[in-house]
Amino acid sequence: GQQLNQSPQSMFIQEGEDVSMNCTSSSIFNTWLWYKQEPGEGPVLLIALYKAGELTSNGRLTAQFGITRKDSFLNISASIPSDVGIYFCAGGLSSGTASKLTFGTGTRLQVTL
Amino acid sequence: GAVVSQHPSRVICKSGTSVKIECRSLDFQATTMFWYRQFPKQSLMLMATSNEGSKATYEQGVEKDKFLINHASLTLSTLTVTSAHPEDSSFYICSARDRVDGYTFGSGTRLTVV
Numbered sequence: 563g564q565q566l567n568q569s570p571q572s573m574f575i576q577e578g579e580d581v582s583m584n585c586t587s588s589s590i591f592n593t594w595l596w597y598k599q600e601p602g603e604g605p606v607l608l609i610a611l612y613k614a615g616e617l618t619s620n621g622r623l624t625a626q627f628g629i630t631r632k633d634s635f636l637n638i639s640a641s642i643p644s645d646v647g648i649y650f651c652a653g654g655l656s657s658g659t660a661s662k663l664t665f666g667t668g669t670r671l672q673v674t675l
Numbered sequence: 676g677a678v679v680s681q682h683p684s685r686v687i688c689k690s691g692t693s694v695k696i697e698c699r700s701l702d703f704q705a706t707t708m709f710w711y712r713q714f715p716k717q718s719l720m721l722m723a724t725s726n727e728g729s730k731a732t733y734e735q736g737v738e739k740d741k742f743l744i745n746h747a748s749l750t751l752s753t754l755t756v757t758s759a760h761p762e763d764s765s766f767y768i769c770s771a772r773d774r775v776d777g778y779t780f781g782s783g784t785r786l787t788v789v
Contacts, residue, residue, distance in 0.1 A: 565718055595777060604681070604768045604780035605719070650718060652778075662709060663770075663778060665719045 568651055568666030575641055576674050583649060583669040584635040591653030594627050594634040595663065599648045608649075609636070641673050677703050677773040681781030688759055688788055696754045696784045698769030704749035705771035710742075713766040713783075725752040759788040 568585045575581060585594070593612055597605035609620050611627035611634060618625055624637045634651055651666035678701040688694050698708055706727045711719040723744055724732040731744035741763075743755040752771075756763055764787050770780040 565720075597780075602766075602783065602785065604679075604770075604783045607777060607779070610777045654778075661772075662721055662724055664721075668718050 564664050566651055566653055566664055566666040568669055570669060571667070572670040572672070574672045574674065577642060579641055581638040581641055581645070581671060582635060584633060585651030585653075585666045586633045587653055587664075588632070590631040591655060591664075592631065593654035593661070594625070595652040595654065596623075596625050596634070596636045597650045597652060599650060599668075600646075605650055638671075641671075643673050643675065646671055646673050677771075677779040679769065679771050679779045679781040681769055681784055683784060684782060685785045686787070688786070690760055690788055691758055693755055693757045694759055694786060696756075696767055696769075696786075698752045698754070698771070698781050700750045700771045700773070700779075703771075703773040705752075705773065706749060708746060708752040708769055708771045709778075710744065710752075710754050711768045711770070713768060715766075719768060722754075727752075756786065759786070761788045764788045 566585050566587045595610050596608045599605045609618050609625040614631050615629050616627040622639045649669045652663040654661050654663050680699045680701050682697045708725040710722045712722050713719050721734050722737045725744045725746040727746045733739045746752040766783050766785055768783040770778050772778050
């Protein structure tokens with residue numbers, strides 16, 4: 563199946579540093595979502611974006627829906643050890659409940675003290 | 676917020692047997708649920724879309740006779756892995772969409788076929 567290109571693939575950063583990751587697609591989406599997954603768990607929603615150009619924050623997290631509707635980025639400011647995990651972007655095509663998501667390849671984040 | 680419960684969290688079965696995984700929306704009704712498979716260090720790959728009261732829609736390459744999906748009520752979808760083989764060992768995750776929180780995921784089921 564299709565996957566979205568997500569970069570970087572992995573990151574090793576020090577506590578307190580800012581993090582930036584992005585997701586690109588060859589096709590248009592009208593919903594972009596960012597999830598965090600920890601080992602042995604399902605993904606947990608961080609931020610949802612529903613409009614091109616939209617910039618949304620959730621605490622130390624900020625995400626933007628690209629103007630072209632083919633990309634999105636996620637920033638994490640002042641990282642802390644509990645930010646460790648795998649971050650996935652996901653694109654959706656409609657607002658209907660039957661609309662399926664396409665996931666990115668994931669960014670593995672490690673935070674050192 | 677919306678909660679999706681998935682059971683069991685872990686299961687080990689013998690090759691050739693069948694395993695059923697349940698996915699329940701606890702505080703909302705879900706006419707549509709989704710089943711994903713995730714191999715180690717990889718992303719989530721959609722297997723099928725489960726529709727309440729009708730047949731599931733399978734993604735290309737997913738065997739519908741091997742991965743049986745039943746969505747008999749607005750709060751329950753089940754995935755049965757039939758005649759399981761070691762290559763079916765994976766992390767299976769379900770999700771459902773509610774109108775407030777978007778797509779909510781279950782906590783996943785780790786299937787190991789020995």
